[in-house]
Amino acid sequence: MDDYPLLNxxxxxxxxxxxxMWFFLLFxxxxxxxxxxxxxxxGKAGWLIFVLLVPFLGILVYLIARGHSMRERDQKQAEEQQAAFRSYVQQTAGAGSGSADxxxxxxxxxxxxxxxxxxxDQAKAKILA
Structure with a gap:
């Protein structure tokens, strides 16, 4: 262990x-x-070529130029996923518990x-139909 000190x-x-972190940011x-x-x-092709050919500068420029809209797209996607999840839960829970109630x-x-x-029997058949 002497040949590889703790600082190294x-x-x-x-x-x-x-x-x-660099690869995470790139992806x-x-x-x-x-x-x-x-x-x-x-536009997509241009940004992609810029980011792939000159990666450090390309990502830095992309984050400066489009970082704000990047955050907005992330928020919009998260809200859409949350709304879809709530809708699914309400449909699933509502359909089963409504009939049971x-x-x-x-x-x-x-x-x-x-x-x-x-x-x-008549009302039960109507509910279960």
Missing amino acids: VFWTMMWFFLWI KVITDIFRDHTLGGW ELHKLSVLKDKGDITQAEF
Whole structure:
């Protein structure tokens, strides 16, 4: 361990994590280029070529020029995903519990004697249909 001091381990780890962050940022920018609906095909091609041919400068310029709209697209996508999730949960929970609640109410009415067995069966068939 004497031939590789602790400070060198620190620097190696730092460069490794910076390298990982660089690739994360590169993929994030490339994904954002293709996700942007306001850019045309030539605009996307131009940004992609710029980012791939001169990566450090290309990503720096992209973040300066389009970083704000990049954040807005991320927020819009997150809101759309949240709305879709809520809609799915409401549909799933609402469909099952609505039928169950109606059947429970009918069962209570039948037990009280407010409706007959025939009326119960007819209403049950209507709810389950």
